[in-house]
Amino acid sequence: MSVVETTRRGEVAIRGLSKSFALNGQRLNVLRDLRLDIRSGEILAIVGPSGCGKTTLLRILAGLEVPDTGEVLIDDTPVHGVGTERAIIFQEPRLLPWLTVLGNVAFGLDVRGDARTYAEEKARHYIRLVGLTDFENAYPRQLSGGMAQRVGIARALTVQPEILLLDEPLGALDAMTKITMQEELGRIWREEKVTMILVTHDLEEAIYLADRVLVMPKERGASIRSIDIDLNRPRDRSENRFVRQRKALLHDFGLH
Amino acid sequence: MTIQSIDTSPLRRRHEDRAGAMPGQRLTAMGRDVLSRYGLLVGFLVLWQVSAKTGWVNPSIFPPLDAIAAALWKALASGRLVGDVAISLQRSGIAFGAAVVIGIPLGLFMGQIRSVERALDPILQLFRQTSALALYPVFILLLGLGETSKIFVIFWATLFPILLATIGGVKEVDAKLIEMARTFGASRLTVFRRVVLPASVPAIVVGLRLSATTALLLLIAAEMIGANKGLGFQVMNAQYNFQIPLMFGAIFLLAALGLTANAVLVTLQRRLCRWSEVTR
Numbered sequence: 001m002s003v004v005e006t007t008r009r010g011e012v013a014i015r016g017l018s019k020s021f022a023l024n025g026q027r028l029n030v031l032r033d034l035r036l037d038i039r040s041g042e043i044l045a046i047v048g049p050s051g052c053g054k055t056t057l058l059r060i061l062a063g064l065e066v067p068d069t070g071e072v073l074i075d076d077t078p079v080h081g082v083g084t085e086r087a088i089i090f091q092e093p094r095l096l097p098w099l100t101v102l103g104n105v106a107f108g109l110d111v112r113g114d115a116r117t118y119a120e121e122k123a124r125h126y127i128r129l130v131g132l133t134d135f136e137n138a139y140p141r142q143l144s145g146g147m148a149q150r151v152g153i154a155r156a157l158t159v160q161p162e163i164l165l166l167d168e169p170l171g172a173l174d175a176m177t178k179i180t181m182q183e184e185l186g187r188i189w190r191e192e193k194v195t196m197i198l199v200t201h202d203l204e205e206a207i208y209l210a211d212r213v214l215v216m217p218k219e220r221g222a223s224i225r226s227i228d229i230d231l232n233r234p235r236d237r238s239e240n241r242f243v244r245q246r247k248a249l250l251h252d253f254g255l256h
Numbered sequence: 257m258t259i260q261s262i263d264t265s266p267l268r269r270r271h272e273d274r275a276g277a278m279p280g281q282r283l284t285a286m287g288r289d290v291l292s293r294y295g296l297l298v299g300f301l302v303l304w305q306v307s308a309k310t311g312w313v314n315p316s317i318f319p320p321l322d323a324i325a326a327a328l329w330k331a332l333a334s335g336r337l338v339g340d341v342a343i344s345l346q347r348s349g350i351a352f353g354a355a356v357v358i359g360i361p362l363g364l365f366m367g368q369i370r371s372v373e374r375a376l377d378p379i380l381q382l383f384r385q386t387s388a389l390a391l392y393p394v395f396i397l398l399l400g401l402g403e404t405s406k407i408f409v410i411f412w413a414t415l416f417p418i419l420l421a422t423i424g425g426v427k428e429v430d431a432k433l434i435e436m437a438r439t440f441g442a443s444r445l446t447v448f449r450r451v452v453l454p455a456s457v458p459a460i461v462v463g464l465r466l467s468a469t470t471a472l473l474l475l476i477a478a479e480m481i482g483a484n485k486g487l488g489f490q491v492m493n494a495q496y497n498f499q500i501p502l503m504f505g506a507i508f509l510l511a512a513l514g515l516t517a518n519a520v521l522v523t524l525q526r527r528l529c530r531w532s533e534v535t536r
Contacts, residue, residue, distance in 0.1 A: 064438075082439050082441055083441070087439065087440075096433060098455070098529075098532070111437060112441060139531045159440065
């Protein structure tokens with residue numbers, strides 16, 4: 001399914017990106033001459049085995065790592081370091097334990113120097129969106145893993161980014177919570193119309209959420225494949241076409 | 257910090273306890289609580305009093321508690337001991353205050369800059385492991401027998417717990433939280449103010465509590481060695497003059513001072529670290 005492009009906000013262009021690390025005295029090419037365009041409002045899932053460079057790619061997009069060569073353009077502007085048009089949701093919620101849920105969600109606007117009342121009003125809106133209104137004054141240690149992760153999501157949304165970068169955001173959750181949260185992410189995306197780049201090792205999650213799945217192979221030199229997911233939303237995991245899509249992806253990884 | 261399920265949260269549990277119990281039950285529960293906590297202490301005091309009265313122990317060395325209380329009251333009411341308390345508080349207060357004012361900012365600075373911390377750590381460890389009392393003669397040589405050397409020896413001993421706790425607190429701050437703050441565009445100063453500083457508070461408060469205990473310890477030692485005023489001097493002086501009830505009175509006064517200081521800091525800890533579990 002294609003998203004109607006009314007604005008060009010949140011468009012990503014990746015141009016010849018390479019990155020290598022030194023490991024035990026050897027150069028390890030994690031990314032090699034990667035080229036990719038991500039449409040405004042698209043959900044792109046990046047899947048692949050551990051060590052394929054998917055998290056490195058996300059961290060470069062976030063501005064937390066610098067590529068060896070190549071560049072990333074967001075709405076035609078090159079990325080240098082972190083930027084307020086992007087927000088990242090990590091695998092761990094990374095909440096500040098001394099702040100309440102409200103304080104944590106308002107944190108992004110707070111550090112920008114927005115007025116406290118404005119930041120809290122905005123934060124309350126997104127706390128409602130992730131269904132935590134009753135826990136506004138709770139401290140992080142009082143929350144379950146799923147709730148804490150939702151706080152992290154609300155915190156990222158509160159700064160109203162054009163691009164949401166998600167680094168295995170549901171990886172640490174149990175199977176049931178995970179499914180609920182996947183549905184929630186889908187709903188948030190429909191309401192916020194934000195470009196989402198989702199790194200995951202969960203193929204079902206990728207098919208459930210994404211417009212396009214980028215398959216990054218473990219073997220260096222093997223080509224990165226891009227697969228369009230042409231399923232209607234909201235998607236049904238038990239539907240035939242969904243299952244076929246999943247099978248095809250598994251096949252891609254040499255699994256059956 | 258680990259994430260706990262809402263059901264096992266201490267806050268929630270306490271709340272349910274309060275809501276669930278009947279007033280009568282609550283009172284007995286409270287009584288049992290007090291008894292289990294202070295029973296042994298009361299028993300000890302009773303044993304002391306009875307042993308001294310019946311002569312199981314030599315009452316001229318262990319006077320009964322009422323004699324101690326009377327001696328203490330007399331000394332305080334006549335104003336004799338008040339001046340000593342004041343000067344003791346002044347000595348330890350100035351030293352502790354100086355250690356806080358110097359130790360916390362220095363520790364925050366050192367903890368942030370790895371190379372500074374690395375370079376200073378060995379010498380800090382050496383200073384810390386050298387008993388401040390062993391250095392007291394050196395301080396007397398340098399600063400004379402007056403107030404300055406006494407305050408300085410207390411300052412010296414209290415500085416290190418605060419400094420090392422602060423450095424430790426800053427170093428232990430989760431790098432992932434700092435990275436999170438950076439992704440929202442926080443500057444170095446903002447990261448420091450909004451993440452590093454609050455994250456270090458529990459460690460700093462633990463350092464303050466350690467230091468407060470050390471301050472009183474060193475105060476007494478310094479006053480016993482070369483002073484003619486102060487509670488430590490009074491303990492020693494009463495013993496020389498065989499005013500044993502007064503001696504014990506001064507000792508109890510010191511204990512009360514220590515307990516008060518600790519209570520103040522525990523309150524501070526509760527207030528500042530409500531979010532964490534380091535309330536010991």
